[in-house]
Amino acid sequence: MKLYDLAGSPNTRRVRIFLAEKGLEIPIVAVDMAKGENRTPEFLAKNSLGKLPVLELDDGACIAESVAICRYIEELHPEPPLFGRDMLERAKVEMWNRRMELEILVPAMQAFAHSHEMWRGSLRQLPDWAGACREQITARYTWLDHELADRTFIATADYTVADITAQCAVLLAKGACGIRVAADQPNLAAWWERVSARPTARA
Amino acid sequence: MKLYDLAGSPNTRRVRIFLAEKGLEIPIVAVDMAKGENRTPEFLAKNSLGKLPVLELDDGACIAESVAICRYIEELHPEPPLFGRDMLERAKVEMWNRRMELEILVPAMQAFAHSHEMWRGSLRQLPDWAGACREQITARYTWLDHELADRTFIATADYTVADITAQCAVLLAKGACGIRVAADQPNLAAWWERVSARPTARA
Numbered sequence: 001m002k003l004y005d006l007a008g009s010p011n012t013r014r015v016r017i018f019l020a021e022k023g024l025e026i027p028i029v030a031v032d033m034a035k036g037e038n039r040t041p042e043f044l045a046k047n048s049l050g051k052l053p054v055l056e057l058d059d060g061a062c063i064a065e066s067v068a069i070c071r072y073i074e075e076l077h078p079e080p081p082l083f084g085r086d087m088l089e090r091a092k093v094e095m096w097n098r099r100m101e102l103e104i105l106v107p108a109m110q111a112f113a114h115s116h117e118m119w120r121g122s123l124r125q126l127p128d129w130a131g132a133c134r135e136q137i138t139a140r141y142t143w144l145d146h147e148l149a150d151r152t153f154i155a156t157a158d159y160t161v162a163d164i165t166a167q168c169a170v171l172l173a174k175g176a177c178g179i180r181v182a183a184d185q186p187n188l189a190a191w192w193e194r195v196s197a198r199p200t201a202r203a
Numbered sequence: 204m205k206l207y208d209l210a211g212s213p214n215t216r217r218v219r220i221f222l223a224e225k226g227l228e229i230p231i232v233a234v235d236m237a238k239g240e241n242r243t244p245e246f247l248a249k250n251s252l253g254k255l256p257v258l259e260l261d262d263g264a265c266i267a268e269s270v271a272i273c274r275y276i277e278e279l280h281p282e283p284p285l286f287g288r289d290m291l292e293r294a295k296v297e298m299w300n301r302r303m304e305l306e307i308l309v310p311a312m313q314a315f316a317h318s319h320e321m322w323r324g325s326l327r328q329l330p331d332w333a334g335a336c337r338e339q340i341t342a343r344y345t346w347l348d349h350e351l352a353d354r355t356f357i358a359t360a361d362y363t364v365a366d367i368t369a370q371c372a373v374l375l376a377k378g379a380c381g382i383r384v385a386a387d388q389p390n391l392a393a394w395w396e397r398v399s400a401r402p403t404a405r406a
Contacts, residue, residue: 048350061291068298075290087278088264095271129332147251
């Protein structure tokens, strides 16, 4: 098994943190997107969208999409459970992982792509759309701060994949869009300190 | 168990088709978003984002997010399996469900929100962003047509939740954005006829 990886991407980071939480090390193949290594016929045969990460199994079968890779790893190595411990928890983890992805991570990726100079030339940047995404993230931080008033982690009493997604989203919003957890968001700030202090946070 | 539902939404339709494929009928509570029924304190206690669908369990616990609801139903009623039959299939279904959601359904929802008169007043519409989303959908149809050259359904040999997501995305793109499967996309057209002909397609 090996993982095709791209440094600096929030989606590849999700898988790296997930593996580190499981205590697993698997061979990593760095793919240089700037050099177009993700658009070669060989790579497109692994993921026809040319995106990362991709997990290649020993028989050559490939799984793309960060969360699909994480679920596969969860089935292979169930401990510690990062998708919930029972049926209701698994539903809550899916619900919260989706919320963190669709409400915060996707807007952060859009705000980044539509405003950062790194993307100039790769797409037609729409500053108004970047602005709308930033507003969405700010509003969702207020909501999430309220949600976290009575709990330690995003979805359940345990650290789960929903925390990993949220962590990568907040990191991207901060690093790429300059959006920080506000002073009047103590619950979100405490959660952020908690997850950032984990030994796996820099995986 | 009851399902809070909104007619015409692609996300609630995903759950309705899923339930119909399982042969299940559960009580439906229609929520009128136009009348603000999704913003009442009672409803916000069920889903603090005010979004639909929401599944309420008999003990009052609530699960929001279409795919989280579908996964919960899958665990309660495993047959027929709609998330894959084994570990690798489950990973492929997750991969394809995410691709259909992130690459087609989300852009279709954005194109709809940023161009249709129904949304005027609810948000600041950005026609250029709607246009970019339309281009993305058209490009992804070309890609998906190619992907479907050698198979019957989106993710595996069986109809799965990835087909349901794709179906609801294509329906929204057609109905709300006027984007149709093109004449030179025979594999996608054949898939669309296949899934539209299922007795559950109008659930």
